[in-house]
Every structure is written in C-alpha cells, then in structure tokens.
Amino acid sequence: MPDQLIVCKSCGFSVDEEKRAGETGGAHLLKLLEVLYAQWPRNDELNLETTGCLCICEKPCAIAYVGTGKPTYLFADLDATTCAADLLTAAELYLDSKDGMVSAYTLPKELQSRRIARIPPAT
Numbered sequence: 001m002p003d004q005l006i007v008c009k010s011c012g013f014s015v016d017e018e019k020r021a022g023e024t025g026g027a028h029l030l031k032l033l034e035v036l037y038a039q040w041p042r043n044d045e046l047n048l049e050t051t052g053c054l055c056i057c058e059k060p061c062a063i064a065y066v067g068t069g070k071p072t073y074l075f076a077d078l079d080a081t082t083c084a085a086d087l088l089t090a091a092e093l094y095l096d097s098k099d100g101m102v103s104a105y106t107l108p109k110e111l112q113s114r115r116i117a118r119i120p121p122a123t
C-alpha cells in the first residue's frame with residue numbers, strides 16, 4: 001500500500017479564522033496540494049487522502065504522513081496558503097526513508113517547527 005499524505009479538510013486558516021470565502025483552511029490547502037500533486041513525478045508512490053479531523057483542532061492546519069511499517073508524523077499550525085510545496089518536499093523524504101525516520105533538520109525550514117508528533121508503527 002502506498003504511503004499517504006492525509007489532509008484535514010475541516011481545519012481553519014487559524015484558530016480565529018475558520019473560513020475565507022466559504023472555504024476552510026484545510027480545503028484551501030487541499031486545493032493547492034492537488035494542483036501540485038497532479039504534476040508531481042512521484043504521485044504514484046504516495047496517495048493524497050483527506051479526513052474530517054486529526055484531533056489537533058486547536059493548531060490548524062493539520063496533516064499527517066502515514067506509511068506501512070513507518071512512523072506516522074503529525075504536522076500542525078501550518079499556513080494553508082504557503083505550505084503545499086514544502087509538504088511534497090517532506091513527502092519525498094518520507095518516501096526515500098525505508099524505515100520512515102526523517103530528521104527534523106532535513107525538512108523544509110518552514111516545516112521544522114510544525115512537526116508535533118511521531119507515532120511508531122504497529123508491530
């Protein structure tokens with residue numbers, strides 16, 4: 001099963017701003033990601049998925065990387081308007097790591113402080 005990038009569609013742009021022009025921050029991020037993903041050379045290796053909530057609602061926007069036999073990474077407090085390209089760059093690091101371990105310092109600079117959890121894979 002391919003690795004996944006899961007986007008919370010319900011997150012706001014910030015805690016104080018749920019929607020702009022009727023669109024949530026998560027939906028906006030997903031729209032930007034879908035455009036980049038369609039042209040991304042590795043889109044056959046990673047599925048772009050969505051969910052209604054990642055239970056980190058107080059820090060929108062939130063996404064997760066999930067892979068079989070790999071840790072799950074949760075990112076939050078993302079800027080929905082600027083982070084899409086960085087998320088695909090981070091996805092490449094995740095794909096390239098056999099065990100899913102990705103050092104924070106190798107992430108795009110804007111994402112380094114946004115990674116808030118690493119959950120070990122099931123054994």
Ligand code: FES
Nearest residue numbers: 008011054056057
């Ligand atoms: S609404 Fe996005 S994490 Fe809950």
